[in-house]
Amino acid sequence: MTEQDPAQTSAHLGATPEERARIRTYPFDPRTSVSGVGIQVGPMGTEGPWAGGADLSRRVHRIDFHVLLFFRAGPVHHMIDFAEYEVGAGDVLWIRPGQVHGFSATEPYVGTVLTMQPGFLPRSIVEATGLYRYDRPPLLHPGPDQLAALEASLAQLQREYLDTETLPLSLHTNVLRHTLTAFMLRVAHVSAQAAADECRPQPDTTFTRFRTAVERGFKTNHSVSAYADELGYSRRTLVRAVRAATGQTPKAFIDRRVVLEAKRLLAHTDLPVGRIGVAVGFPDSANFSKYFQQHAGTTPAVFRAEQV
Structure with a gap:
C-alpha cells in the first residue's frame, strides 16, 4: 500500500x-x-x-x-x-x-x-x-x-x-x-x-439499505423511484426514513452524493469536465454543467479553477 x-x-x-x-x-x-x-x-x-x-x-x-x-x-x-x-x-x-x-x-x-x-x-x-x-x-x-x-x-x-x-x-x-x-x-x-443527534431517531435499516444502494449506483441512477423499486419500498416509506435519518429528502441525498463525487474529480484529477459528467451519470456535458451549477452554486470550470 x-x-x-x-x-x-x-x-x-x-x-x-x-x-x-x-x-x-x-x-x-x-x-x-x-x-x-x-x-x-x-x-x-x-x-x-x-x-x-x-x-x-x-x-x-x-x-x-x-x-x-x-x-x-x-x-x-x-x-x-x-x-x-x-x-x-x-x-x-x-x-x-x-x-x-x-x-x-x-x-x-x-x-x-x-x-x-x-x-x-x-x-x-x-x-x-x-x-x-x-x-x-x-x-x-x-x-x-x-x-x-x-x-x-x-x-x-x-x-x-x-x-x-x-x-x-x-x-x-x-x-x-x-x-x-x-x-x-x-x-x-x-x-x-x-452532531447533536442524540435526540434524533437513529437511521433504520431502510435508510441504511438506501444509503448503500446510492453509494453503489449514484454514478448511473439519480431516480428516487428507481431506488424505491430496487429496495422494495414505497416512495413514501423511503422519504420518511431518509428524512428521519438525515433531515433531507432522498433526492437531496442523491444529489449531494453526485455533486461530492464531481467535486472530488474536478479538484483532484485532470479529467476533462465532459468526462467527469459522464462519470457521474451525465452523458451530455451541458446538462452536467447546469446540474452542477444548480447544486454547487458555480460552474464546474470555476470550481476547478478555485481549487488551484
Whole structure:
C-alpha cells in the first residue's frame, strides 16, 4: 500500500496521464494486520501517516475502509472532502470509506491509528455505531472523562490485537470483534453528541439499505423511484426514513452524493469536465454543467479553477 508521492510540483512532475486522471484508492490489506485480521492498531509515525500499518501517500487519495486517528499532539491540519480540520491533542478524526482526504506534508502525526475493514463488525453493530453516518462530523472533541475512557478502551483493544499467543485464531478474532464493538460504541456516543443527534431517531435499516444502494449506483441512477423499486419500498416509506435519518429528502441525498463525487474529480484529477459528467451519470456535458451549477452554486470550470 505504499506509493511514492509524484506531486513534487503543481504539475505533478513525473506522473503519467493515467495517474493524474484518477484519485488513487487504497484498499484495506489484511496481510499487513497481525494474524491477518480485519483491523489494525498501531502508532502514528513521522515517516508517513503512521508506522506499523498502512503507509499511505501524502498525496490526496481515497480509502475503502475506516480510519480513526487519535491525536496526542497537535495542531495538525488534515483535509477531508474539501474541508480542512485543525486537530489537537485529545481529538479524534474519523475518516469513512470512500472519503477523499490528504495528510499534512509538514506536520507530524503523533498518536494511535485504528483501521477497520468493512464487514469486520456485524450489521447490528454497524447500525448501532453509525459506521456509515456520513452526515456526522469527522472531527471529534471528547471531554476529559470521555477521553480517559476511550484511551483505556483503545489500549485494551491494542493489547488484544497484539496478543496472538493465548487464543486460537478464531477465538482471537471473536475477542477482537467484541472489544472493538465496545470501543466503537464509545466513539459513536461522542460522534452522536458532536452532531447533536442524540435526540434524533437513529437511521433504520431502510435508510441504511438506501444509503448503500446510492453509494453503489449514484454514478448511473439519480431516480428516487428507481431506488424505491430496487429496495422494495414505497416512495413514501423511503422519504420518511431518509428524512428521519438525515433531515433531507432522498433526492437531496442523491444529489449531494453526485455533486461530492464531481467535486472530488474536478479538484483532484485532470479529467476533462465532459468526462467527469459522464462519470457521474451525465452523458451530455451541458446538462452536467447546469446540474452542477444548480447544486454547487458555480460552474464546474470555476470550481476547478478555485481549487488551484
